[in-house]
Amino acid sequence: MPMNDRLSLHVPEPEVRPGDKPDFSRVEIPEAGSVRRPPEDAEAESMRDLAYSIIRVMNRDGEAVGPWAGSLSDDEIIEGLRHMMTLRAFDQRMLMAQRQGKTSFYMQHLGEEAISCAFQKALKPGDMNFPTYRQAGLLIAGGYPMVDMMNQIYSNDADPLKGRQLPVLYSARSHGFFSVSGNLGTQYIQAVGWAMASAIRQGTEISAAWIGDGSTAASDFHAALVFASTYRAPVILNIVNNQWAISTFQGIARGGSGTFAARGLGFGIPALRVDGNDYLAVHAVSQWAANRARRNGGPTLIEHVTYRAGAHSTSDDPSAYRPKEESNAWPLGDPVLRLKNHLTLRGLWSEERHRQAEAEIRAEVIAAQKEAERHGTLHAGGKPSARDMFEDVYAEMPAHLKRQRQQAGV
Amino acid sequence: MPMNDRLSLHVPEPEVRPGDKPDFSRVEIPEAGSVRRPPEDAEAESMRDLAYSIIRVMNRDGEAVGPWAGSLSDDEIIEGLRHMMTLRAFDQRMLMAQRQGKTSFYMQHLGEEAISCAFQKALKPGDMNFPTYRQAGLLIAGGYPMVDMMNQIYSNDADPLKGRQLPVLYSARSHGFFSVSGNLGTQYIQAVGWAMASAIRQGTEISAAWIGDGSTAASDFHAALVFASTYRAPVILNIVNNQWAISTFQGIARGGSGTFAARGLGFGIPALRVDGNDYLAVHAVSQWAANRARRNGGPTLIEHVTYRAGAHSTSDDPSAYRPKEESNAWPLGDPVLRLKNHLTLRGLWSEERHRQAEAEIRAEVIAAQKEAERHGTLHAGGKPSARDMFEDVYAEMPAHLKRQRQQAGV
Amino acid sequence: MPRMTMIEAIRSAMDVSMERDDRVVVFGEDVGYFGGVFRCTQGLQQKYGRTRCFDAPISESGIVGAAIGMAAYGLKPCVEIQFADYMYPAYDQLTQEAARMRYRSNHQFTCPMVVRMPTGGGIFGGQTHSQSPEALFTHVCGLKVVVPSTPYDAKGLLIASIEDPDPVIFLEPKRLYNGPFDGHHDRPVTPWAGHPAADVPEGHFVVPLGEAATVREGSAVTIVTYGTMVHVAAAAAEETGIDAEIIDLRTLLPLDLEAITRSVRKTGRCMVLHEATLTSGFGGELAALVQEHCFYNLEGPVVRVAGWDTPYPHAQEWDYFPGPARVGQALKDMMEA
C-alpha cells in the first residue's frame, strides 16, 4: 500500500497487450486430481477453499485422476468428444456462412466447447437452462436438430423464431433451453425464479443459470445470488470465465477478489472452480451440483475457467486488444485435444477414428446446412413474412396492432 | 439436508412473532476486547475472520478493553454521549411534532444513535457521506444546526430544500452530507463514484456509503462493491444491520450467508463487523477504515450490528410483526446507557451530570423547535412558494416550464 | 353485497384467484406475514401458506426477474412493488424481458404475470412516493397497463389481469385506497362505504381488460381520464355545471379507442386529464389519437391537463396536483374558446 498523502485511482490492466509476449504466469493451476471432493450434502462453509482452487480430472498425460474422476462411462466420454467436435464444426460452417453474407452475425465457442457439452449431460429432461449466446453445446449435446439452429441463424422461412431474433439467440423449450436474451445478466435471476417455482410446486426439475465473467458485474447477478441464497433454490449458477468480455479483460469485473467463484462465499453458496477445458471435470462438478440441487440442497455456484480463443463475435477483431498468440499460450489447453488424448491413451480412440469422426461430423453439418439453406438465408430464398412481425406481441392481437398490420399491407 | 425426491421452497422466518417470547440466542456475541485489530494496511485476505465476528470495546462492566480501545480522548467521549442524547431528544420532539400534525412523516434512530454519531468523528472536512434516512447523527455530530433540520422536516419557509423533499431526506453539502434519496440503494454506488473522483483528481477526501440490512439486496449494492473493488476507491461501505427492514427480518436479505459483512469477501474487500451499540467500537473501526482509505488502501466494508428499537417510520407499527418486548431483549443493550456507564465508571460522568445534560439538551432542542416553528410547519405559517416548485428542475428554466409556471399563476 | 374499500377489493381479487388456481403466487416486500405496507395482502400467507405468499428481499429487479422465471415455469405470479416510484430497478426486466418473452421465443415461453404497484400522489409522499409512471409502460409493446378507479373495477380488473396470458402492469391509485378522493384535500375524507362502486361481489367476476367505462354522460365536452382523476373530473363537471362526458379508460394499453372517439364525435370537444407529468405523458398519445381520429369533429384543440413538469414536491403537493379548480378552469376556457 503506497503511503502518499494524495489518492490515486487504480485502473486494472491486463499483463500484456498486442505486441507483448503472452503471460499466464499469474494463473495458478493445481495438479489434476489434487482437489478434494466434498460430499454432495456438505455445508457450504466447509468448502470455502474450493472457490480459490481449480478442480481438474485429466492430467498432462491424459489420465483421469483423483476424486472427481469416473462420473461418465466410456461410451459417454466418446459421445462427449463427438459433441465438442460437432460444435466446433458447426461454428466453422456458420462463421463461413456469415462471411458469405448468409446471415448478419455469429458467435463461436472456440476453446469453450467442453463447458456446455459436458454440463448438459448432468441434466435430465424437464430441467431448464437459462443460457447466454455462448452455450450452443447445450443444444448439440441435448440432441436438438442442427438444422433448426441454422434456420434460426439464417432467419429463414423455417426459423423456429420467425426471424424475430438475432442469430444464435435460440429458444428450445422442448430441449430445456430457455430463450436467450440479448441483454446480459437478466436471465440469471429468471433461472432462480424458475427453480423457485419448481420448489413451490414440489416438482423435481432443477434449473441452470449461465453468465460470462464480464457479466457478473451486472445487477441481476446480485439479485440471483440473493434470491438463490434466501430461498435455497434448486439452481446451478454457472459463470463461464473465458478471461475476456469483448475487449475487456476479466480483471475489470473481478476487481480485488481472487476469483469469480469467491462471489458465492458472501452468500453461503457453495462455490466450485473447475477447469473448463476438461470435459471430465466439468461433467463431474456439474453432476455434483445437480445432485445437490435435486436433493433440496439448494444452489451451487460453478466458475468454469476457460479462455475465449476466438473473436467475441463476427463484429470483433481481438488482435486490436490482445496478443494474437495469447490463445495458444493458455495453460489449460484445448478441450477437444485433451479429451481426444484421454480416450486415445485408454485405447478407446485413435488418430484414425478421430479423422473419421471429423469427416462424418463435417458431412452431417454440411447436410444440415444444405437443408437449412433450402429454406433460405437472411438475404436470399424463403424468409419469415412481415405478418409474422405482428404476431405474438400478445396472445391475442389488439385492435391497434391489427390496424398497423393493415396499414403495412400484410 | 432432507432427502426427499420432491423439492420444497425454503422461506426464512424469524424465530419469533407477536405473542412469542423474544429469542436472540442465535446471535453470537464475542467478549469485548477479544477480536484482533489488524494493521491498517493489512491484506484483505488476512482478515476474513473479522466478517464473522463482532468487534466490541465496552464490556459488561463498562470498561473499554482490547486492541480497539483508546481511539478517543475523554472529552471526545463526553461529546459523543451528548451527541447521542441530542439525537434521541431530537427524535422525541419530532415524533411528537408529527403526531401533532406539524409534519407528514418522521423516522427515528432509537437504539442506533451510536453509529452515525461515532462515525462522523472519523471523518474530516471535505469528506462526504452518502447517508440513508437513518443517519441524522452525522449532522448532529457534524455540527449542522438542528433548526435547519427542523425547517426541512416542517417544509416551512426556511426549509433549505424549499419544501421539495420528504421530511428527513436532508441535504447539507457544507457538512459533508449528500442529499438523501428516497430510493434505497442508489447512493451506495454514487458514493463510490465520488470517491473515484477524489482519486482521479488526486485529492485527499474520502467518502462513506450507507445502506440498511434490507437494502443490501438492492442492485446498486452490487454495483458499488464491483466498482469499489475494481478501482480500489477510497470509500467506507457501511451496512447498518438493525435486524429489520420495515416488517421483514434480516434473514430475507441475508439468506444463507452468516453475516452481511461476508458480502465483502467475494470482492476482496476487508469486511469488519462491529457492535453498533458501542460508541467506542464504532469509532475505532470507522477510524481504521478511514485511515486505510486515506492511505490509498481502498474500500472497507463495515457491518454495524444493532437493533431498530422503534418503529420503521411514523407510518409503521411494529407490534404487528414482532414481539413488543423484543427490543428490550436485544443483547447489545442501549448505546446511550452503555456509554453513560463507561463514563460513569471512569469517574467522568454521573447520574447528576446526566440529568443535567438531559435538561440542557432538551432545552436546546426545544429552543430550536421554537425557532423553526416561527418559520412555519407543514400546514401552518410560512411555507415555500409554488414558485419554488418550478425552480431548479434545470439550471436555467426552459420555455415550457416558464409557460407552466405562468399557467399556474405563480 | 359486501361493501369494500379498494384495498379490500384488491385483497379479495388475490384471495379469489389463489383459491381457484394454485398456480397463483403472491410475493413482494413486506407482503408475507405483515400483509403489505398498504395491507393489500393481509391474511393471504396465513391462508395459503408461506410458499404461496411470502416476503421478498428489497430487490425490485429480483422480484420481477424471479416472477418471469416462475411464469415461464407455469406459475401465475402476482407481485407487489411497494410504490410505483420503486419499480425503476425492475424496468429492465419488465420492458426487455417480460414484455418480449412471447415474441422472441415465438410463444414457447410466455409471461402471464401481474405487477401491482401503488401510484399517484395526494398523501404527502413527496417525489418518491407519488409518481405516476404509466407512460413509461404504455410505450412498451407486449405489456398491458391497467388503472382502476373504484373498488368494483379494481377487483374485476385484477382478476382479469391475473387470468390474462400476458404481463400486466396494475397501477393502484393509492389516494383511492380508502375513499373516492375528488381532489378537495381540504374537505373531510369521504370513505368508500357510501359509493355505489363499493358494492363488490364476494366471489369471482371479471371486468375485461381493454374496455373503457363512461362514468358520466354528457354532451358538452369529453374528458378522457383514469385513476384518481376520474373523481376529480366528476367534481369539476359538477362544480362548473359543464355537461362533461367522462370516460374512465381503466385499461390504457390496449386502449379502448372506440369509446373515446364515439364520445368526442358526439361532444366535439376533448380534454385529456392525468396526474402524471405533462410532457411525453400518456396524454400526449391520447391527444394525438383524438385529433387523428376526430379532427373534423373537433371544435377546438384537445386540451391536456396534467401534473407539471417538475418532480412531485412535498410541501407544494396541492399546487402540483391537477385538482378540481384547475380542471374546472380548463373546462370553462374550453367552452369559451
Added chain:
Amino acid sequence: MPRMTMIEAIRSAMDVSMERDDRVVVFGEDVGYFGGVFRCTQGLQQKYGRTRCFDAPISESGIVGAAIGMAAYGLKPCVEIQFADYMYPAYDQLTQEAARMRYRSNHQFTCPMVVRMPTGGGIFGGQTHSQSPEALFTHVCGLKVVVPSTPYDAKGLLIASIEDPDPVIFLEPKRLYNGPFDGHHDRPVTPWAGHPAADVPEGHFVVPLGEAATVREGSAVTIVTYGTMVHVAAAAAEETGIDAEIIDLRTLLPLDLEAITRSVRKTGRCMVLHEATLTSGFGGELAALVQEHCFYNLEGPVVRVAGWDTPYPHAQEWDYFPGPARVGQALKDMMEA
C-alpha cells in the same frame, strides 16, 4: 475544414472537451484501451491516460451511478452505454437520481454529465441493438435529450452537452455513424465524405441545445423529425416531389416549439416522424403540441409515421423501419386528404 464521419465528430468532441477541461472524464464498457465497439473513444486513453478514459465493468447502473457521484464531486463525466438497448439497468439512476439531484438538494448538488448511447436500427441488430428509447427520457423532467443527424451537429451538440450544467442523454443514431442513410437499404452505402455537414471544424464550437434546424424549406407540409429520419424525410420529399419543410429537432427536451409552430402555421400540415414504436412515442407529444398550438392553422390532422408497435425484428428489419416509401405514401395521402 476536415471531413469527419459522425464517429470522428463525436470522438473529436470528447477530445476537444478533455483537452480544454481536465474535469471531463470518459468511461464505459470497452471504451478504454480498445476505444469502444463503435470506436468513438479511440485514442483517448492513449492521449489522456487511464484515469481519464477507462473501461468499466458491465454494469450500466454502476456506470451511471458512479458518474453521478463524480459529477457531484465536481467532475464532468461523459459516459458511454454500449447500446441504448442496454440503458435499462441504469434507468433508475438516470431518472430518479441524476434528473432530480439539482431539484431535491436545492442545487447543493448538481449532475453535469452526458450519457452517450447508440440508438436506432438499420444494422440488422434485432430487438436488442435497434431501440429508440427517447420517449422514456422526454417524460423525465430534469433530463435533456439530444439526437444529432449529422457529423457537424454531433460534434457541436456533444460539446454543448458536456458543457451543460445538467444531465444530458445523447442519443447517437448508429445507422448514421458512417453515412447519411436515407432508408434506401438496397442501394450502395453513401459515406459522409460528400455531405456538406461532414465539414466539421477541428477545434471547439458548439451547437446550442434547444434549437431546432430547418434542414429543408418547403411550403406544402412540415415534417417534424430527428436523427436518421431526417434523411429519410428528405428522400421522401425529393422522391414524391412534395414540397415539405423538414425540421430537425436536434434537441427533444427542451423542445424548440417555436420552430415547429412557425413552420406549421406556414404550411398548414404536419407530419411527425420517428423510428421508435408509435404508441406513446415522442411523436404523441409532438402531435399533441402541434394541434394545441396550431389547431386553427391545420388543414388536416397531424399525421404520425413511426416504427410499428412490435419489438424490432431481425429478418423483417426493413418492414419495420419507416423508410422513404412509407413516408412518401403518407405524404401523398396527406396532400390528397
